[in-house]
Each structure stands twice: as structure tokens, then as C-alpha cells.
Amino acid sequence: MDEHLIAALARIAEALERMAPPAPAPLVFDDARLYRHDPVTGAFVAAPDYGLPLDLLMGIDRQKTRLVENLRRFAAGLPANHVLLWGVRGTGKSSLTKAAFMAVAAEAPALRLIEVDRDEVAALQSVFEQLRGRGERFVVLCDDLSFEDGAAAAKALKSALEGGVAGPPENTLFVATSNRRHLMPRDHIERGAIAAAEDAEEEVSVSDRFGLWIGFPPMDQNAYLAAVRTYAQRFDLAVGDLDRRALQWSQLRGGRSGRVAWQFIRDLAGELGKALPI
DSSP, rough: OHHHHHHHHHHHHHHHHHHHHOOOOOOOOOSSSEEEEOOTOOEEEEOOOOOOGGGGGOOOOHHHHHHHHHHHHHHHOOOOOEEEEESSSSSSSHHHHHHHHEEETTTTEEEEEEEEGGGGGHHHHHHHHHHHOSSSSSEEEEETTTTTTTTTHHHHHHHHHHHGGSSSSEEEEEEESSSSOOOOHHHHHHHHTOHHHHHHHHHHHHGGGGGGEEOOOOHHHHHHHHHHHHHHHHTOOOTHHHHHHHHHHHHTTSOOOOOHHHHHHHHHHHHTTTOOOO
16 A cells, blocks of 8 residues: 555544544442532532431431332342332422431442432433443432423433333432422423323323332421421520420421421521531
8 A cells, every 4th residue: 555545544543533532431439429410521420428317307207217128128139119209398308318328328338329410311311321230239319300391301211210122220229309299390280281191191100110109298396396306406406495486487487397497407506606517
């Protein structure tokens, strides 16, 4: 072959190599137990451990038991169900998921949690495929999931959970939190006669892919005060009118919940000049 042609081909090959995207970095999950998936870069970014102990979540003992039991089965390689935690705002759905994960991960070194944004449901199948076959076991959490984009997002999630021809990865468990049991946008529910019947069926049927539904009802006054008292005792926040102040705080917030109780405790700790560990 002509030397000039060989040199030209070599230069073309070098140029194409420079233009080619770099090979993806190997996935490493040794730096942390919690990760966040970056939808822009596709990277799994390490996050600090979740600091709220499981025993500080009050008024949701039944929900704790069911979720922890399911996570322990999954961590042990036993059959376990994808989980939908649904209920009113501030009742501890996300906090319970992370606190329960930390409790189980303390017993299962291979367990990891990856949080994905609710707007990247369409990328879930790709995420699952990257995790397939690895030695770790992954809880994939999507907080505040709903289908504002309609049936297309619902189809993407169904496809990810069913796994296509290969089936879902054995080492992944999907956990979602939502304010709505059937994950449908509020205006879709209210305008059901206008929405296409096929879209409504597609969105509602996604919730059937979750084998374990865990409901979170509104917190009553006794449970709210019990949570406040437990927090105050744990963090040595002694005041004489604790219950009255806690109820006034909830009235200003327009409701009672675990989140409202914790926000009151944070305010009280700041007032007393005491630091909180979390």
C-alpha cells in the first residue's frame, strides 16, 4: 500500500479516536451506602449516611415493620416486592425509607440506596441495566413520584419494573413515595371524563406493579404529641409548656404530621441554644 495512503489513514483513525466519546468510567459503589443519580452526567454521586434513627419516627410502627421486613428479605436475596409508600404530606414516607434502609444496611454490607429524580422515570430502565449483575444489592428510591407527563412516563416505569425480555434485575428493588395511591396527577383525576381512557388505565395500572403498598394516614393529636415528647426527651429539650407550644405550632402550620413535629423541635432547640445531631 502507498506510504502516503497509509499515513492518511493513520491520521483519519487518530482523528476519529479523538472524536469518539470517552469510555464510561467503571461503576464503583465502595465510597458510600447512599448515592444520587445525576440525570445530566449519568454518574452515581456518593451521599452521606442518613442520620435520623429509625426509632425516632413515631406513630408509624406498622409501616416500619412492613418496610423493614421487606428490605431484610431483599438484602438476604429472598423474594421481595417493589414498594409504594403513599399518603398525605409530611407523614414520614421518605424519612422512613431512608431510616429503614440505614437500619438494614447496618446488617447487610452489600446493600446500597440510589435516589433518582422523579423527572427521570424514563431513564430508570437504563439505570437498572447498569446495576444488573453486580454484587451489591440496590434499593432505588424515587421520592414524590407522580405522572404529570401522562401515560408516556407511566409506560416507561412499567417497562423498567417488568424488565423487558431479560426481566427485572434480581439485585434491584424499587421504592417510590407518593401523595396519591394511584400516582395520577390531580387534574387528571378531576377531569377523568376528558382524559383519554387509555391514558388513565396506563397510569392507574402502574401502581399494580408495586407488590407492597404502605399507607400513611394523617397524624392525630395524640400521635403528634407523642412524637414531640419523644424528640424533646431524646435531645434534652426541657420546657414546662411543651404540649401547648407544640399544638400552637401545628395550628400555625395548618396540620399535624411527623414533619411538623420535627420542625417544632428544631425551632425549640434553636431557642434553647442546643445543637441537634441531625
